[in-house]
Amino acid sequence: MGCDGGTIPKRDELIRTKQKPEQKDKAADLAARWKHCAISQEPLREPVMACELGRLYNKESALEFLIDRTKFECASSFEHLRGLKDLKELNLTENPSYSRPQSMKGDGYVDIQDTKYICPVVGIEMNGKHKFACLWSCGCVLSDRAMKEVKGDKCHKCGKPYQPEDVITLNCANEEVEELQSHMTQRRLQQKLDKKSKKAKKQKLETVPSESSLESGPSTSKQPKMEKPVTKDSKLTNGNKVSKVVANGSQKPSNGIIGATVKNPLGTSLDLPTSGSIQKDPKTSATYKSLFTSSDKAKNQMKGHWVTCNPYWN
Incomplete structure (x- = not known):
């Protein structure tokens, strides 16, 4: 029955120790980040979009969030999303060996690391074990290994040129998020400066033809009004x-x-x-x-009868 002198209690049973914090499963965490939308936590489906901080979204949920932010509890963590200009549609490469997920049963094995998209250059699966980056200029998604092995200033998939600031790491660590935020602020400031320069150029182009038309003379379409003559005593x-x-x-x-x-x-x-x-x-x-x-011919001219309606005689 126990407690009859034959059992020896251990130290763990007599002294209460601090419980270790629960550790989350890394494979499940990666699958949740790379296979689900960051806003609605729904499975990713095309078209897939990414923000300037490297988070993945469904286009439908992103539009719902931009229309009404009060529906989502995590709206405070997505304040950097102001509109569709802050999102980029991704050009993903499908995995030919990907099999659709079946119903999970206790007697079967489900490969969580199997993903729908791969790197077009190296063929690595986009499951979170390897770094993947998005090029903001064209939207193509490439692995970090492919960009290091095949160096260049052009995209390895579509051939468009890009700058180092356009490389955005997808689902990066917290340390790299700060660097992406600094690039984001620089990019937005550059966009504002470009808009101001374009407006200034348009204003200059509008003022130049007006000045040239005044120097050459009044145009045929818009002539200046003639001043009325001033009259004096009569x-x-x-x-x-x-x-x-x-x-x-x-x-x-x-x-x-x-x-x-x-x-x-x-x-x-x-x-x-x-x-x-x-x-x-x-x-x-x-x-x-x-x-x-008042002439004589007009006085002697015959007038039409009042019954008739001939204008010749009137």
Whole structure:
């Protein structure tokens, strides 16, 4: 039954010791980081996107997060995401030997390290055991080993050139995150400077043609408005006012044309009749007088009946 003198207790049984902290399984931790979205913790599915700190996201969950941040409890750890400009769609290479995950059973073996994507140069699986990096200029994903073995300034997959600052390590350690944050701030400052320079160039291009058009003269589309002539004191001639125009220096009748002298565009002056009727003016011709209703032909002309509607007789 025990405690009859035959059992000897150990030190662990008599003294309470501090319990060791629980250690998480490294393989499960890597599988969670490399196979699941960092925001929604859902399995990764194409299109896959990455931020400037090397975290992986589903595009759907990233859009939901940008639209409404209150739905997610971990919104404070993703404050660096301001919009789609801060995310890059990845150009991944599929693993031809990848088998879809089946239902986990107790009697079967499930390979957790089997992944859907590999390095296009070396063929290493992207499961977290080896370092992988994303090129921010083109979005291609390559392993660290491939970039060290095949050195160059161009992408080994698409051939586009890139700079050392464009290399972003995916799911890196906490020590490397600070370096990525410094690169992120430098990149954003450079983008702001580029925008300001582009705006300044546009403003210069807009001002140059306007200055050249003013020097050459007024354009046909937009001509400057002519200033109205300023009139001075007027005189009365036969009951009609004749005003003097300051701009041209010629007299112009204001209410009528009787008893005034007007200059033609050609420069010659016209003496208008001083009398009240054009028919009494001896200088005008008979054909010119017949145009007016005060002529004899107009008085003797037959008028149409009020029943008819012929405009010729009106």
